[in-house]
Amino acid sequence: MIDKHLIEAENVTRMDNLAADYDALGERLDRRGIDIGALTCRATGFGVAIPSWGTGTGGTRFARFPGEGEPNGIMDKLDDCGVIHQLTAATPTVSLHIPWDKADPADLLAKAEEKGLGFDAMNSNTFQDHADHPLSYKYGSLSHTDAATRQQAIEHNLECIEIGQKIGSKSLTVWIGDGSNFPGQTSMYKQFDRYLESMKAVYAGLPDDWRIFSEHKIYEPAFYSTVVQDWGTSLMIAQELGNKAQCLVDLGHHAPNVNIEMIVARLIRAGKLGGFHFNDSKYGDDDLDSGTIDPFRLFLVFNELVELEDTPGLNLSHMIDQSHNVTDPIESLIVSACEIQRAFVQASLVDREALEGYRQDNDALMAAATLRAAFRTDVEPILGMVRARAGGAIDPVATYRASGYRAAVAAKRPKSAGGGGGIV
Numbered sequence: 001m002i003d004k005h006l007i008e009a010e011n012v013t014r015m016d017n018l019a020a021d022y023d024a025l026g027e028r029l030d031r032r033g034i035d036i037g038a039l040t041c042r043a044t045g046f047g048v049a050i051p052s053w054g055t056g057t058g059g060t061r062f063a064r065f066p067g068e069g070e071p072n073g074i075m076d077k078l079d080d081c082g083v084i085h086q087l088t089a090a091t092p093t094v095s096l097h098i099p100w101d102k103a104d105p106a107d108l109l110a111k112a113e114e115k116g117l118g119f120d121a122m123n124s125n126t127f128q129d130h131a132d133h134p135l136s137y138k139y140g141s142l143s144h145t146d147a148a149t150r151q152q153a154i155e156h157n158l159e160c161i162e163i164g165q166k167i168g169s170k171s172l173t174v175w176i177g178d179g180s181n182f183p184g185q186t187s188m189y190k191q192f193d194r195y196l197e198s199m200k201a202v203y204a205g206l207p208d209d210w211r212i213f214s215e216h217k218i219y220e221p222a223f224y225s226t227v228v229q230d231w232g233t234s235l236m237i238a239q240e241l242g243n244k245a246q247c248l249v250d251l252g253h254h255a256p257n258v259n260i261e262m263i264v265a266r267l268i269r270a271g272k273l274g275g276f277h278f279n280d281s282k283y284g285d286d287d288l289d290s291g292t293i294d295p296f297r298l299f300l301v302f303n304e305l306v307e308l309e310d311t312p313g314l315n316l317s318h319m320i321d322q323s324h325n326v327t328d329p330i331e332s333l334i335v336s337a338c339e340i341q342r343a344f345v346q347a348s349l350v351d352r353e354a355l356e357g358y359r360q361d362n363d364a365l366m367a368a369a370t371l372r373a374a375f376r377t378d379v380e381p382i383l384g385m386v387r388a389r390a391g392g393a394i395d396p397v398a399t400y401r402a403s404g405y406r407a408a409v410a411a412k413r414p415k416s417a418g419g420g421g422g423i424v
């Protein structure tokens, strides 16, 4: 962890400016009838889960270029997650991936407690072969033509639930790479049927207080057809499985220009929105850092979430899912968590009463202007104050760099291998 005194010393150099900016913003918001104190309180309660795999340098199918001091195994990853939460005060949980993060549950719990962390959704993996799985997933997993391979994939998902139960997780996210690369290669009807049958077996092993999330993705690794390719299929799955099944929306898993915020509203209407994987993209599933390409889209997603937040039963898992190929993953995750929190706060600023009035009057121009007024508000002083009051850093990236954490762990951790491709 980073020395508390260093964080305090870094904050001291920035506190006067922050306090002045916060007061000035408070006055401006007051003129709009918004209480900055209440908004700060709301922002304090916001958290997003860190994906354990995001703490390592990612890559593409062409290559991976590892950085210094990469985590080796889940205990190192939890150390890094602890630092991210310490500095941002916005990432209280970690989402684990099995088998990559397999360890003694007692050790996982002890480490998480030491770092002040909890565990969000478990993630199964049947898009790769496992050393201890005799059958290959080359031609599919939960929807494979071979019943024994499907059974192996089912048992892996049940094992993820079992591990999750021991560490306080309450949900399982299922994303599969199953699909086909050639027209005619598979019966799209029967393949989906086999998938549903397998998912029903996993669902049967779900504890009463758990949820299972179906994560859709338009393409890749299958390039002709994908079993769970869009939110319509995901909704069918969640509806057929039962009330503990919901849909997970990964922002990168849609065709370009798809209106994701509308999907969010639809899934909430169906009672089937379970959570998010936040990231950003320019072309496809680029796994870029949240808010770096299209912060307005992120805001519009949160605009729907805030507008519909009182919907009975709505309980969302907010998670990040990104691949950090050219940056220090800790820095990318810090900035991403702050950007996601920023979108939440900006969406909380929307004058809902005025917006509803403009909608009723069909005043499209003023309705859009109402959203823009919120989006254009610089809420950085609120985010900085939330972090400072929680013991985090006013400027988390600058404080992280000042701490020398990366160099310190690089001296202790064995260097990881680069070379070949591999999406993380």
Ligand SMILES: [Mn+2]
Pocket (backbone or CB within 6 Å): 215, 250, 277, 321
């Ligand atoms: Mn994802």
